[in-house]
Amino acid sequence: MTIREFKMPDVGEGLTEAEILKWYVQPGDTVTDGQVVCEVETAKAAVELPIPFDGVVHALLFEEGTTVDVGQVIISVQTGDAGAGAPVQTAAAPVAEAAAAAAPAAPAEEPVAEARQPVLVGYGVSTASTKRRPRKATAATAAQNGTAAPAAPVLPAVPAQPTGERPLAKPPVRKLAKDLGIDLASVVPTGDGGVVTREDVHAAAAAAIAPQAVPAVAAPVAAQAQAQAPVAEAAVTETSARETRIPVKGVRKVTAQAMVGSAFTAPHVTEFITLDVTRTMKLVQELKDDPDLAGLRINPLLLIAKAVLVAIRRNPDVNASWDEAAQEIVLKHYVNLGIAAATPRGLIVPNIKDAHAKTLGELSESLSSLVATARDGKTSPADMQNGTITITNVGVFGVDTGTPILNPGESAILAVGAIKLQPWVHKGKVKPRQVTTLALSFDHRLIDGELGSKFLADIAAVLEHPRRLITWS
Template identity: 70%
Template structure:
């Protein structure tokens, strides 16, 4: 019997790892042609307009071809790597077959003209029929990955998930299989030595989140050390042809995070009417409290700094003035008041400025907020912030004071109504109790969307934050 070699090669397509993004740049390949790979192994790192993400391969086999070089921007749905899942068998056809992973049970039951596909591809229209497997005598052909296995790496698009539900007879509910988790979460579990099968998922549709993995790892006496991952080489600027005296210009491609930042800031600046107000005040008591908290056993091992108390002060001010935590819905001509606060923290990274946010920051205690801030900053510095971590923010803090800057006029993060800029804290002469004394002083700047936040509301919020930081006892009395 002759083997059907069309089943020997599998093409892995660029998935939509950013919930609606259309392209991604290949930063680094971790494999080369001829390397053996296993199901779940990370083969490359890509950068979208939101974050850098590592991609695992859903096949066992040998790398046959890398279709794009590092630094290439590839459209979602384009094949990026070919895997030989039956190495050593008959010669391959002229071209490898691009095949969408489908559960074996679904092959015969699939409605004519529709095939369920991986996330970001939608439901593909086709008029072709699948050819049955024709394994060679004495040789087994690896099964195609099931839809459940595929969704382990990336949650499926609604249309594809619905089709798979029909095919498996579960009305849209995923069948039992491997635990659902995104690539960064799967890698985190591997680094911490956590079996995902033992983790209770709390994410949508049974997806395991980072918080679920951390919760499962909490009881462990000593988590496994996290291996240091090789960082991708920075993008080298493209220089113009040098003149006799050397290069006089440097051209840097506008792409990835930088391109997304530019588009978002232009859209925000020319959509929302910005108003910025400033206040300068004495934060000496807050700085003393920071030092006391650093020595507090309940805060041991946590990152304690002025930003922590500024964030807590802003959350209290929002609780006292909830109308500032809102969004402008242009399509429906509505103001959307948020009953939760996802607190964004602007972070400068080698790939540009990103704004991940702390989900439900309003409900966290001070130690919980400190832990969340520490994890957010560490993850951002490592370049491992996920797209999900940067979505759904409601209000943002940007700390320009770390650069020695006194203040600024920050531009709103798209979809939010307010952003607080924190200036440098400096020792300055200040009138205190009728006498001029050296005190710790800073300036805050609050920019807000004047369509839904008027001057009175914006002023109240800024004044409340300053009042709390002048006298941090108000963190208790006003909370």
């Protein structure tokens, strides 16, 4: 048998830490490759982590509620059996235990290079890290106990491909190698024309795993668990009679950092417009009664999103980003429409990929899925990346409008206020009409006052006369 360790992976883009929300397994439970063992909250979302190997849970290194750095071991699993051909504990381990029992003091320790183990996407392996384990019984010690000293395990050498040449492999094989932490340049290809196959990658991964005895790992694992115990206690909210202190972490932490960075990087300009959306509200009701749209969620936000997409088509330069390093404006020929969502974990902004290419029905389905996923806390980091423009609906809280801060990397954000029945001059007479206020914040490096004003005016024009959804499309 051997103990394998699973480290906290980077499940997003450059994340540094995550909080363990819930363990789904306990020591002694059997786990299989791909089984979800815990749920963690990163700086972007709650994510379920599958374990990449089979075995029996040996120890959980951190308690629920603990924030763990990426790369730290969070669970150890006892794997392998003689029948499956996996690394097993041989007679060497009992010999070492007998030698240790006869010695008057604990054996000295020596550094041993850490074997490279299979990893998830973004999991990473630190080439500089080392692990210490008890020294094996020496020949002299073994002789006193009447046994032979066990030989030290040796990692099999893997012939490398010629340097300077990019290994030949199909994309799925490259992804597999990345997932397992295997350098394709070190894999011996067996495919036609020197192509690396999946079997080659699995063989290289198996060869890179050094067998370890269970007693040699169990002690450090337990010690690490004890050392990390105070961390969980320190992260607990502190409450007194006069104040409460809440640790800033997870989604709330990254939101704060992003908003500060955006506010002090992009020069914000905010413009406002108040408009009559009575016709849009009537259209919403008509679409709800349309049998062709039965089962779809139809609401004002759907038509507002469609109005934004129509306005972008008429003013494509607003859909851009600022490349500080290259000092370039990057025009986007696609729209990943972000929808700000308030969740129990804080504000997140998932986006609908390629929203510009969706029909009204498809856009409705995407919005419904986005909201449901956010409400359940299951939004993935990928769903919140590469947004181009955002809508935030503050009207659901009864707020008239606001001055929203740009989502980092985006050019504009539209705040939608509450839709209220108000007195309004309509066809020369004061009548009760459905009225709302829109606020558009934009990056003045990318969008000047003229462009921003035209964009906002076009959104308002569509919502005042929704037939323009057809005539302007």
